[in-house]
Amino acid sequence: MTLTPQWLDELRSRITLSTLIGRTVKVTRAGREYKACCPFHNEKTPSFTINDEKGFYHCFGCSAHGDAIRWMTDQRGLSFMDAVKELAAEAGMDVPAADPRAAKKAEEQASLRDVTQAAADWFTQQLGSSNGAPAREYLAKRGISEATRKAFGFGLAPDSRSALKEALKKFPTAMLVEAGMLIAVDDKEPYDRFRGRLMIPIRDARGRVIAFGGRILGDGEPKYLNSPDTPLFDKGRTLYNLDKASPASRQTNRIVVVEGYMDVIALAEAGIADAVAPLGTALTENQLGMIWRMVPVPVLCFDGDSAGQKAAMRAAMRALPLLRPGFSLAFATLPAGQDPDDLVRARGAAGFAEILEDAQPLVERLWAHEVAAGPLATPEERAALKTRLLAHADAIEDADVRHHYREAFRERLDALFARRQPERAPRVPWAPSAPRGAAGRRFAPDPRLQPPAHETRSIGQAGIAAPLVAALIGGLLRYPEALRRNEEALTRLTVPDSADAELLGAMLDIAIGQEGLDCEGLLAILEPMKVYNRATTLLRADGMHFSFNRRLESRQGAAPAPETALRDLEEYIGVLVTQPEIRARLAEATADFQRTMDDEGLARQQRLRAMDEDLTRRLAALSDSSGQ
Structure with missing residues (x-):
């Protein structure tokens, strides 16, 4: 079947777009155009416009845009060819055969x-x-x-x-x-x-x-x-009840995926019309794509028995590579042994709605599944949990979503394995505060364990020393591209000085909204702000001995190549982020060893101390890399 651009243009010209859209959405005339509340997102003030002369619609709220064919595919859930055929029948045109x-x-x-x-x-x-x-x-x-x-x-x-x-x-x-x-x-x-x-x-x-x-x-x-x-x-490309659920979903902004067609029918009997079901197979990539065209986060509600929960996990695994910003899955868990039919019979549509409201995001379902998969008593079992979770994250093709999943799993692992310690133990002056979730760990030093050397005390869980923060911000002012590239890491830093924290926050906000910033452009945006003076002070400072703080002409000599300075700056950021975390784990290991006095605890403490010392050497090397 050959559809030439000329034939498609003729088809579009024969369709009055406002009439087509007006069949399912209330439209009102606004001058030469029409307006409506956007059917693709929730809004109370109309931002959806229809231009019959140009033959397109556009939403200024969510950026939905298209012509008559796009309306049929996005709003009706039809394939391209089905949309063309239906419009052609309405326009009195014959669809050509190739x-x-x-x-x-x-x-x-x-x-x-x-x-x-x-x-x-x-x-x-x-x-x-x-x-x-x-x-x-x-x-x-x-x-x-x-x-x-x-x-x-x-x-x-x-x-x-x-x-x-x-x-x-x-x-x-x-x-x-x-x-x-x-x-x-x-x-x-x-x-x-x-x-x-x-x-x-x-x-x-x-x-x-x-x-x-x-x-x-x-x-x-x-x-x-x-x-x-x-x-x-083709059962892998078909969803039961799609023809009825698609228009219903535009009213509810929801799609519920259940296991079989009898579940769909039972829900429809209870007044729930936005349910679909696969046909004897696990959800396929094609079916996920069909569902995501209707809503960004459909709710999977499979039976509460073991088979139903296994089916839910198979769907989760199938979805992981396809995730993209804003598009995911949620999981509603039915009581053990019940299916949707049982639930609506016992509790009605309101009871089913309560189950849907408690649906877990995909990241939570993966976490709960893996934590429940086996014991976590030994280091090997905990390491296996981490390996399984990171494997799920690595299956995600979208780099941004993959990064956030890894961070989410890391935070949950930190919280899960942080253990409460006796509250009356004395506080060691050099020891960093416990990580979040550790409930204020306190310990006394072991005679065999000496505190870190003086020069490493500048980084701690309580925050980063002012000179190191000054060096960091000075480098970021000179190389603003590092702000976008290291956004997640920079937001994890603890900056004790409120003025420096405010400046760094402002720089991050600017960098996220502005691509291709250079130093002059960043300063121009900062100029009206009260943090501007602090920024210029850090740029003029000569006492920060890092390659990324060297001005073009200074007593330190010529500035390094930008790629060298940027590489050093990113390594420096990595040290500032990692060392407080290592220090927190070192404090925990020291407290554990003081309590147990076993060889395994000592070995763990020594490994973490070696990692801490290595990070300190890297910090010193970065300072020396300027030629000092």
Whole structure:
């Protein structure tokens, strides 16, 4: 199928965009344009504009932008070709075929849809007949009303190997096999696939029947049987109830993913219309993409049993590589042994809404899953936990999201393994404060453990000494690009002096909003602020012996190459961030050793002391790198 730019332009010109959008969104005229509250994000004041002359819409709140085709794909959840076909039908245009083979394929698919629709009609007729009494009783016991039964198109496949084949004999047998209605095995006569089952049509995004799910009536296996993959139906690219859930989600700003179609139907019976389900498989990348086109953070609500929770974790693993800023998953946990049908029967829609409100973000679900995976009593078990968590983070392709996941896991690990110590132990003057979550660790020095050398005391958990902060800010003023590149690390620093902390905060805010800043540009933005004088003072200072603090002409000699200075500055930032953390762990190890006096505790303390001393040597080397 070849769609030339000229043909697409003609299609757009025949569609009145405000009329198209006005079918689902209330629009009002505003001069030569139309305005509306944006359907893609929550707002009370209209910022969504529609320009019929130019043929596009734009939201000044969330930047949603597009034409008639984009509206159909983003707002209706259709594929590009389905959107084009629907608009072409409205505009009275024929969609061109690239060649006779494409036209033949399109004709064959249309014929297969005739088969599936005819089958759906016949199944519905059977459910309403005298033969359907047991199936209707089953639906009544499940609490499914007649209105819901009709809305979802329930039907009945009689317990016969040839009833459907006979009812659809106007279609060639080969076509019935291709549509998944019959089973053909070797040279045997094809026979009905669905027998003795409650039939549920599966529809595409446009509401057309493309396949079926059958729930057995009585005993037998499998309990649920879906159509095989056909030219119309790819179970990995289809979500049950998408045609109804997509418009409902625009009202709720939510999509709930449940395990199966009976869960979807039970929720619909309770008035919850924004639910979808995969079809017998774990969520695929394609299905995740379909869901994310509707909402940025869908809620997965799988059964509370072991199988349901395993399915939730499989979905989490599948989603990790695809995460991007703003797009993730949330997980609602049902009571053990319950599915959505059980819950809404017991507690109604309000009870289900409470479960959804308590949904965990993906990062929390991963953390809880791994912490519960086994004991954490030994160093090896704790190290294994860290390895598993970081492996999850490393699976994320987006660099920013991956970085924040690693930071989130690191913070949780620090808090989990920080242990409370006796409160009355004396405070060692040189020891840094305990890390967050350690509840004020205090200890007395062991005779074999000497405090750090005097020159290393400038970095502690209580904050960084003023000369080191001055050197840092001076370097960042000269090389502002390091602000953006090291934003996360810089925000972790503890700067005791409020004036310096305010200056560093202002510099970070500016750098985040301005790309390509140089020293002069940064100073120009700082000039109206009260921190400007402090900034110029640090730039004039000559007593900071680091390569990144050298002015172009100074008594220290010529400034180094910018790439050398920038490399040294980033290493310096790494030392300032890492050494307080090592000091905190060193304090903890020292306290542990004082309590246990075991060889393992001593070895840990010595390893951390060696790391601390190495960082101190790196700091000294960076100072010497200026040539002093």
